[in-house]
Amino acid sequence: MTETSYRTGPDEKGLFGRFGGQYVAETLMPLILDLAEEYERAKVDPAFLEELAYFQRDYVGRPSPLYFAERLTEHCGGAKIYLKREELNHTGAHKINNCIGQILLARRMGKQRIIAETGAGMHGVATATVAARFGLQCVIYMGTTDIDRQQANVFRMKLLGAEVIPVTAGTGTLKDAMNEALRDWVTNVETTFYLIGTVAGPHPYPAMVRDFQAVIGKETREQLIEKEGRLPDSLVACIGGGSNAMGLFHPFLDEPGVKIVGVEAAGHGIETGKHAASLNGGVPGVLHGNRTFLLQDADGQIIDAHSISAGLDYPGIGPEHAWLHDIGRVEYSSITDHEALQAFHTCCRLEGIIPALESSHALAEVFKRAPRLPKDHLMVVNLSGRGDKDMQTVMHHMQEKLEKHA
Amino acid sequence: MSRLQTRFAELKQADRAALVTFVTAGDPDYETSLAILKGLPEAGADVIELGMPFTDPMADGPAIQLANIRALGAGQNLVKTLRMVRAFREGDRTTPLVLMGYFNPIHYYGVERFIAEAREAGVDGLIVVDLPPEHNEDLCDPAQAAGLDFIRLTTPTTDDKRLPRVLAGSSGFVYYVSVAGVTGAHAASLEHVEQAVARLRRHTDLPLCIGFGIRSPEHAGSVARLAEGVVVGSALVDRIAKAGSKEQAVGDVLGLCRELAEGVRRARR
Numbered sequence A: 001m002t003e004t005s006y007r008t009g010p011d012e013k014g015l016f017g018r019f020g021g022q023y024v025a026e027t028l029m030p031l032i033l034d035l036a037e038e039y040e041r042a043k044v045d046p047a048f049l050e051e052l053a054y055f056q057r058d059y060v061g062r063p064s065p066l067y068f069a070e071r072l073t074e075h076c077g078g079a080k081i082y083l084k085r086e087e088l089n090h091t092g093a094h095k096i097n098n099c100i101g102q103i104l105l106a107r108r109m110g111k112q113r114i115i116a117e118t119g120a121g122m123h124g125v126a127t128a129t130v131a132a133r134f135g136l137q138c139v140i141y142m143g144t145t146d147i148d149r150q151q152a153n154v155f156r157m158k159l160l161g162a163e164v165i166p167v168t169a170g171t172g173t174l175k176d177a178m179n180e181a182l183r184d185w186v187t188n189v190e191t192t193f194y195l196i197g198t199v200a201g202p203h204p205y206p207a208m209v210r211d212f213q214a215v216i217g218k219e220t221r222e223q224l225i226e227k228e229g230r231l232p233d234s235l236v237a238c239i240g241g242g243s244n245a246m247g248l249f250h251p252f253l254d255e256p257g258v259k260i261v262g263v264e265a266a267g268h269g270i271e272t273g274k275h276a277a278s279l280n281g282g283v284p285g286v287l288h289g290n291r292t293f294l295l296q297d298a299d300g301q302i303i304d305a306h307s308i309s310a311g312l313d314y315p316g317i318g319p320e321h322a323w324l325h326d327i328g329r330v331e332y333s334s335i336t337d338h339e340a341l342q343a344f345h346t347c348c349r350l351e352g353i354i355p356a357l358e359s360s361h362a363l364a365e366v367f368k369r370a371p372r373l374p375k376d377h378l379m380v381v382n383l384s385g386r387g388d389k390d391m392q393t394v395m396h397h398m399q400e401k402l403e404k405h406a
Numbered sequence B: 001m002s003r004l005q006t007r008f009a010e011l012k013q014a015d016r017a018a019l020v021t022f023v024t025a026g027d028p029d030y031e032t033s034l035a036i037l038k039g040l041p042e043a044g045a046d047v048i049e050l051g052m053p054f055t056d057p058m059a060d061g062p063a064i065q066l067a068n069i070r071a072l073g074a075g076q077n078l079v080k081t082l083r084m085v086r087a088f089r090e091g092d093r094t095t096p097l098v099l100m101g102y103f104n105p106i107h108y109y110g111v112e113r114f115i116a117e118a119r120e121a122g123v124d125g126l127i128v129v130d131l132p133p134e135h136n137e138d139l140c141d142p143a144q145a146a147g148l149d150f151i152r153l154t155t156p157t158t159d160d161k162r163l164p165r166v167l168a169g170s171s172g173f174v175y176y177v178s179v180a181g182v183t184g185a186h187a188a189s190l191e192h193v194e195q196a197v198a199r200l201r202r203h204t205d206l207p208l209c210i211g212f213g214i215r216s217p218e219h220a221g222s223v224a225r226l227a228e229g230v231v232v233g234s235a236l237v238d239r240i241a242k243a244g245s246k247e248q249a250v251g252d253v254l255g256l257c258r259e260l261a262e263g264v265r266r267a268r269r
Helices: A026-042 A046-060 A070-076 A095-108 A122-134 A144-149 A151-159 A174-187 A205-213 A215-228 A243-252 A319-327 A337-351 A357-372 A387-405 B003-014 B030-039 B062-073 B078-091 B103-109 B111-121 B133-138 B140-145 B163-167 B190-201 B217-224 B234-242 B246-266
Strands: A019-023 A066-068 A080-084 A113-118 A137-143 A163-167 A192-194 A234-238 A259-267 A283-287 A289-294 A331-336 A378-382 B018-024 B047-051 B097-101 B125-128 B152-154 B174-177 B208-211 B229-232
Touching (some): A019 A319, A019 B133, A046 A095, A066 A215, A070 A080, A070 A337, A080 A215, A095 A192, A113 A122, A113 A174, A122 A137, A137 A144, A137 A174, A144 A151, A144 A163, A151 A163, A174 A192, A205 A215, A205 A243, A205 A319, A215 A243, A215 A378, A234 A243, A234 A357, A243 A259, A243 A378, A259 A319, A259 A337, A259 A357, A283 B103, A289 A319, A331 A337, A331 A357, A337 A357, A337 A387, A357 A378, A357 A387, B003 B018, B018 B208, B018 B234, B030 B078, B047 B062, B078 B097, B078 B103, B078 B111, B097 B103, B103 B111, B133 B140, B152 B163, B174 B190, B190 B217, B217 B229, B217 B246, B229 B234, B229 B246
Parallel strands (some): A113 A137, A113 A192, A137 A163, A234 A259, A234 A378, A259 A331, B018 B047, B018 B229, B097 B125, B174 B208, B208 B229
Antiparallel strands (some): A066 A080, A283 A289
């Protein structure tokens, strides 16, 4: 145990340094305070933890493998690259880790109706999945832009019995879906549980979602010690709201020997203004219940994010990441659409693994760093989701490229 | 005495409730919005709430969301909203004016600068939807120290245990959000409002203003019998949305304001 731990946050007000908090309308406050209390009780209740462990193992399929990516390692010619295979989870991404935890909490609180926002649709699918499993009504808010680019996931949610409500406001992406979910929640506050999909929103969500996702990092630690007899030298994960990254990072924050890198989506490039990199291109502000880094204009209005990957297309970031950025414990870099697409193809061809476009951002960062590192450097990248949902987007881009060269 | 205190004292004397009107600053554009603002006191508004537009009005229904979009589209920002208040104050020294909105644009502008300029412009109070008492130090405390009232929202979910915390530090008046939901949705029953007012009275002596879902003069009148004020927002903003021209927007909003004022005035308490 180190003297100053990075793992004790948030404080009793839900703050990580100057970030986080509970910036919500009064209607929601009593419920959020209840939720925080209930979560505090649940997380030390052996019955709750046992049930969670059961569903993680037999329903989600955990532990997910830690796979030595031999051909990517050869390709880079440097660091030894391991993939944490979160894409092999039930529903195809890390999102289900959190959904299982929250649905058990919702049931404990006697809530009958589940709502959620979704960007790429992976959180929506995971939420619809657990709602089906526990027989609860499920309503998913999704921006119309995202509905267009993620039709397979929309269909999947409907198959699972969820109602998908299109959100036309703003640019019809994740931020707008979250606004609409908050409006639903404020209207149906007594009956409804809001299952937030990332480490953002008002306290206790950032801490709670992190705790449910931290299984990723805990397993990675054990698995790498088993395979290599030691801790990793570096960790890399992509960040939209930041839940897969926080899940991998958190158990390692107090290990000074572990270099940690979060990868934001630079879209067309940060200099173009069309990106989703809140830390590298935003300033602190207050949105969706927490103080964090946000993309804003000169009047403090929220700017729409841009990324080829719907899951990273959010103008904010979880408050704990904002804090880790502030204090310098985690390095946050960014990867463009183009770089992510290249990494996507490389991973497909060399490993026979089709990664999500989100995870492709992390892979692109690995491809930049690994060649410069020694062969005994152990690097773990979170392969947070599979790319099946992105076929349409990738096809569209390949076609555009062909047309340009024709 | 502050303008809000004076106004509620006068109304108590007159034995009637206040008509509190909400419009979004800069909706549909600066000039039209200023014309509406200037006309409101003469049309019977006793207290004015002026919305500060924000891209993500999470607690608002479609009518006020659209008002925000129109205002932002026409280039409204905090600087212009404060300019609008100054222009209003040139012709009106008595009608209390409260700015209402979300925290982020203020946070970006700078809390100290905002408070100083709002005071100087003639703003009387603030309502900030996403600042519960848990975050008093962010804006409520410095605003009150500078002489701006901070008006708290209380809701059907604010239970007796929590009410004292919400009301501590509230000043000017207390805004009771009579339904759990967004602005402009359905209305609460009069029975609910009556019970809520009785409950709030046990905790505060501040004037109580009731809002959410109040649209017609009749409805405003019946709520006016129960509290010190009635807040109407979405119904007024809808008139702007539906108007065929800017002149019609001004005329229609002020026309509805007159009808609402009559409804409130008829309801002697």
